[in-house]
Amino acid sequence: MNYAIETDRLTKTYGKNRGINELELKVEAGDFFGFIGPNGAGKSTTIRTLLGLISPTSGSAKVLGYDIVTEKEKILQNIGYLPSEINFYRGMKVKDIIKYSADLRKTDCSKKAGVLSERLGLDLNKKVDELSLGNRKKVGIVCAVQHSPKLLILDEPTSGLDPLMQREFFNILNEENKNGATIFFSSHILSEVQNYCKSAAFIKDGKIIIADKVEQLEETGAKKVTVKTESGTEEYLYKGDIKELLKDLSGKKPLDVTITEPSLEEIFMNYYE
Amino acid sequence: MTILKQEIKSQKLSITIWSLSIGLLIAACVLMYPEMKSEMGNVNEMFSAMGNFTAAFGMDKLNFGSILGFYAVEAGNILGIGGAFFAAITAVSALMKEEKERTAEFLMTHPVSRTKVVLEKLLSTFVIILILNIVVFLCSACSILIIGxxxxxxxxxxxxxxxxxxxxxxxxxxxxxxxxxxxxxxxxGIGIAAVMYFLNIIANISSSAKGLKYFTPFGYTEGADIINDRTLNIGYLIPGMVIMAAGVIVAFWNYNRKDIK
Known part of the structure; x- marks a missing residue:
């Protein structure tokens, strides 16, 4: 199997604080992968370790087949990255930032940068200091995508983008994915993952608790059960023998019962509760 | 050299303000010299009676009646303090500002090694300091030519x-x-520059503290010594250059292993 990202017991601790703990993550080349977890679960630590911004405490990882410690530059040559909180050099114009990013990659991507800026409605002559978070994100998207990288790593990319722009952004990602790029993005907005991703992984307390194809995750066999009794309404996910469930429900003397397929969000919540 | 160019471009205003402030201040002093020249005999007498105070600034060994003596004290202090502060501010900000202003994540996720980032930041710091010194020298030279x-x-x-x-x-x-x-x-940064300046003053006042000149770069910038010896004091210069090289090596070592915030 050809993996774009492959970690082996990857661990990062900050003194006594946990970052990620023996993380095992595999992302197939060409995948559109959602990395889901609540705040503080270790999503950004994973991404920052994969990018070489921070060194792993133990374990190892490969990105596009290159080691994250010894072959950092080769990895960075082939990726595009959009951080969750993006900041640029004060006083610079949008077009200068985009050009600076291309120059650092020693490539001329002015044509694609122009097209992307137009699609995102970006004013190239504005100073970056004057931009809102959403517009800063757009500059980040252009910088991350303009050189057509093999792997796009995006950390909570849609925060700050209005719904129209979010749609355009995912259109861009889909096009890149169709052209062969692997997309890896972290999010806590499950509908995004459900709508766009082929695969996903849930991270909790620095460990991957489940990773699979999105359709497999949705088909967990679990049912969302809502029972209305005289004492109130109870809602829970049930996984197991359906006869046992019905027996259990009849014992509760229900006034009303609904059994439905859970959404990814409900599956996700079940993992974290 | 993309990072180097970007650094110089981003500091255009700061370089211009500092260079012209120091350069024009020195030029203004030089332009006043012809007027003050006739009174310098009295100034020399006055300073000779001031003991350690004149020694502290190296003025006990200088002749204010000559343009060189006058220049060594006036320009020495303006360029000494101004240049040291500018160098300190420029250098202490060079790597730190990327993390402080949260642009490090942008820069370090481009295909440039940490070594290259440090190297280009170091070169840009030296080039910026060089630009300031060239402008200051031109201002000084022009003012001396003007007064003839x-x-x-x-x-x-x-x-x-x-x-x-x-x-x-x-x-x-x-x-x-x-x-x-x-x-x-x-x-x-400013604190370090100020401490270095005062270490030299202490070394000038007390003969038992002369050893401090090995630790302060102001030891080899003493105008009186340069005029009298017509050379730089290598004994003070070599330890200074070793300290500078050690600082740069430690910077490379630490930046290559640190976690970027």
Whole structure:
């Protein structure tokens, strides 16, 4: 199997604080992968370790087949990255930032940068200091995508983008994915993952608790059960023998019962509760 | 050299303000010299009666009646303090500002090695300091030509070379500190430059503290020594350059292994 990202017991601790703990993550080349977890679960630590911004405490990882410690530059040559909180050099114009990013990659991507800026409605002559978070994100998207990288790593990319722009952004990602790029993005907005991703992984307390194809995750066999009794309404996910469930429900003397397929969000919540 | 160009471009305004402030202040002093020249005999007598105070600034060994003596004290102090502060601020900010202003994540996720980032930041710091010194020298030279005084240009160049090396040394120390900081260190930079300046004053006042001159870059910028010896004091210069090199090496070592915030 050809993996774009492959970690082996990857661990990062900050003194006594946990970052990620023996993380095992595999992302197939060409995948559109959602990395889901609540705040503080270790999503950004994973991404920052994969990018070489921070060194792993133990374990190892490969990105596009290159080691994250010894072959950092080769990895960075082939990726595009959009951080969750993006900041640029004060006083610079949008077009200068985009050009600076291309120059650092020693490539001329002015044509694609122009097209992307137009699609995102970006004013190239504005100073970056004057931009809102959403517009800063757009500059980040252009910088991350303009050189057509093999792997796009995006950390909570849609925060700050209005719904129209979010749609355009995912259109861009889909096009890149169709052209062969692997997309890896972290999010806590499950509908995004459900709508766009082929695969996903849930991270909790620095460990991957489940990773699979999105359709497999949705088909967990679990049912969302809502029972209305005289004492109130109870809602829970049930996984197991359906006869046992019905027996259990009849014992509760229900006034009303609904059994439905859970959404990814409900599956996700079940993992974290 | 993309990072180097970007650094110089982003500091255009700061370079212009500092260069012209120091350069024009020195030029203003030089332009006043013809008026003050006739009174310099009295000034020399006055200073000779002031004991340690004149020794502290190296004025006990200088002749104020000559343009070189006058220049060594006036320009020595303006360029000494101004240049040291500028070098300290520029160098201590060089690496630190990327993390402080949260642009490090942008820069370090481009295909540039940490070594290259440090190298280009270091070169840009030295180039920026060099630009300031060239502008200051041109301002000084023009002002001397305007007043029509005869001077020893060899000593003038030596004097400015010593100031340049002093700023490089302070920059080397502050650059090292910059590699460890993630928040503003401008106060630390200015503090280091000020301490170095005062160490030289202490060494000038007390003969038992002469050894301090090995630790302060102001030891080899002493105008009186340069005029009298017509050379830089290698004994003070070599330890200074070793300190600068050590600072740069530690900066490379630490920045290559640190976690970027």
């Amino acid at each position: 005084e005869e001077t020893d240009w060899g000593i003038m160049v030596l004097f400015h070379l010593a100031a340049l090396l002093m700023q490089f040394e302070i920059a080397g120390i502050c650059f090292c500190i910059s590699a460890f900081l993630t928040r503003s260190g401008i106060g630390i």
